[in-house]
Amino acid sequence: MSYKTLINCTIITMEESSKFFPDGMIIIRDNIIESISKTNISDTKGEIFDMSGKIVLPGFINTHTHTHSPLFRGIADDLYLMDWLKNYMWPAERFITAEDAYNATKLSCLELTEAGITTYADQFYYSESIANAAIESGLRAFIAPTVFTNPSPETDNTFEEARKFIEKHINKSEETLIYPCIGPHAIYSCNKNTLVDVRDLALEHDLIVHIHISETIDENDDCFKNTGMSPTQYLNKLGVLKCKTLAAHSIHIDEEDRKIYRDNNVKVSYNPVSNLKLVSGYLNYKELKDSDIDISLALDGVQSNNSFDILSDLKTGILIQKMKYNDPTLLSAYDALKLITIEAAKCLYMEDKIGSIKVGKFADLTIIDTSRANMNPLHLESFNMVTSAIVYSANSADVSDVIVNGEFIYKDRISLKLSRDKVYSECAKSSKRILSSISYFSEKI
Ligand SMILES: [Zn+2]
Known part of the structure; x- marks a missing residue:
């Protein structure tokens, strides 16, 4: 069994009964959310990830x-x-x-x-x-x-x-x-x-x-x-x-x-x-x-x-x-x-498995960094300000980390799965070949 703990998170769970943890902690066991609570260093398990200044949402x-x-x-x-x-x-x-x-x-x-x-x-x-x-x-x-x-x-x-x-x-x-x-x-x-x-x-x-x-x-x-x-x-x-x-x-x-x-x-x-x-x-x-x-x-x-x-x-x-x-x-x-x-x-008929941060669901999490100018000022203890910042101020560039099935696939804005340069060049090659074989597209490239 492997554990990781996210500490000092601002958590929006999307669960009605406990929507917001301004100083939250999430323990992940393998691919499952094991617990959600206030941050308490003595209760952490496995590797610890400090999410200070970051908002943790369901993926x-x-x-x-x-x-x-x-x-x-x-x-x-x-x-x-x-x-x-x-x-x-x-x-x-x-x-x-x-x-x-x-x-x-x-x-x-x-x-x-x-x-x-x-x-x-x-x-x-x-x-x-x-x-x-x-x-x-x-x-x-x-x-x-x-x-x-x-x-x-x-x-x-x-x-x-x-x-x-x-x-x-x-x-x-x-x-x-x-x-x-x-x-x-x-x-x-x-x-x-x-x-x-x-x-x-x-x-x-x-x-x-x-x-x-x-x-x-x-x-x-x-x-x-x-x-x-x-x-x-x-x-x-x-x-x-x-x-x-x-x-x-x-x-x-x-x-x-x-x-x-x-x-x-x-x-x-x-x-x-x-x-x-x-x-x-x-x-x-x-x-x-x-x-x-x-x-x-x-x-x-x-x-x-x-x-x-x-x-x-x-x-x-x-x-x-x-x-x-x-x-x-x-x-x-x-x-x-x-x-x-x-x-x-x-x-997707998957509300019992994904879509909110809830004990027992898959650990699919999206983490938003609040350090860019468009996210400030932001009082992380305010539920309304945090939800407003995500919906009205944030964009893709504010996403810093992504966890799917308990595993980081994107960390500090770097994909841990796909090599950016390789992916770009392979897709460019495919695109060029297809477009150059069609006259109305080849005129555009
Ligand atoms: Zn479509």
């Missing part, structure tokens, strides 16, 4: 992303979603190899780590390569092989590829930190038979179905034209929503859809910066919340966000909502933090 959780996406960072900006997807992203994705997906995922994992993210949910092809990169990074990864009716760059049969990945990785999560899911891309890219196959496989293995739903008004209009139903009604009719469903976006859903979401316990992943950049619309946060639907906040891919700074996106995401409802009291900083911690854990 941040990003419920929707595409980790191959740094291959297209800074390319194809300023476009409408369907133009961007059909004329730029999907054609470009045809050139991606397994090695490119692996290289890009390592860069994504490095950036996610630097942002304080300890768990993420991904959707793309080449899941085996993506899982290998995730394992090297030390992050907890919910990997959904994308299922598409048409062939992908990897295979002519995305469903069979997904099945192979799932059957290989199922029930090994506690050892590998890889949690297999399934990712039917959307109702417009998967036909009825594909969706039914996905449903059956997901029910058989109790998998999370990670899918884009009602991201744009065009998706809804086309679905109404083709089926006479909204995307949500259509998926409900096919029985897909009987599965554990993680619905990315869910922007254009109406009252009837919300009732279906609530009745089927569908979880929402809100991706504000991607939605802003692709002008997809505003999430109806208040109506979803009033309907008792679980909501988390996420990053989407670098192609539609350009960076993985979840604290910056959290600030943007909640400010949009306050403006939309003309109500600055809509969410407190503490409520906002739930969207990337405990509420996000619920969206």
Whole structure:
């Protein structure tokens, strides 16, 4: 058994009964939180880490992303979603190899780590390569092989590829930190038979179905034209929503859809910066919340966000909502933090394991250093000031340390898992090769 103790921490637990320890101590036994208390040097166990001036939070959780996406960072900006997807992203994705997906995922994992993210949910092809990169990074990864009716760059049969990945990785999560899911891309890219196959496989293995739903008004209009139903009604009719469903976006859903979401316990992943950049619309946060639907906040891919700074996106995401409802009291900083911690854990059906600092949960912790100018003055004994500083003042650059499954993977702003220079150069090589084979991209580089 191995122990480590964090002392002199300012702890926000995200647990209602004991939210705040201004002079706290956390003892970690192997990968589990053993105790949380006031700092008492005589009670420490194992190696001691002094966290004076630092805020310790549950590890941040990003419920929707595409980790191959740094291959297209800074390319194809300023476009409408369907133009961007059909004329730029999907054609470009045809050139991606397994090695490119692996290289890009390592860069994504490095950036996610630097942002304080300890768990993420991904959707793309080449899941085996993506899982290998995730394992090297030390992050907890919910990997959904994308299922598409048409062939992908990897295979002519995305469903069979997904099945192979799932059957290989199922029930090994506690050892590998890889949690297999399934990712039917959307109702417009998967036909009825594909969706039914996905449903059956997901029910058989109790998998999370990670899918884009009602991201744009065009998706809804086309679905109404083709089926006479909204995307949500259509998926409900096919029985897909009987599965554990993680619905990315869910922007254009109406009252009837919300009732279906609530009745089927569908979880929402809100991706504000991607939605802003692709002008997809505003999430109806208040109506979803009033309907008792679980909501988390996420990053989407670098192609539609350009960076993985979840604290910056959290600030943007909640400010949009306050403006939309003309109500600055809509969410407190503490409520906002739930969207990337405990509420996000619920969206991955993992609230009993991650999402808060609680005895018995996995030791996944994000540590924020308060020494930069943007974090000062800050009275660490004040719960309100500390939560405000995290949500409204901090960004990725303030994350100093990250612990996943009881192990430091990022310490004093240095990754202990991935070599920065190597990761940068390998991803640059992949990106250059892909972009130079496509004329409209090669003109830009
Ligand atoms: Zn997406």
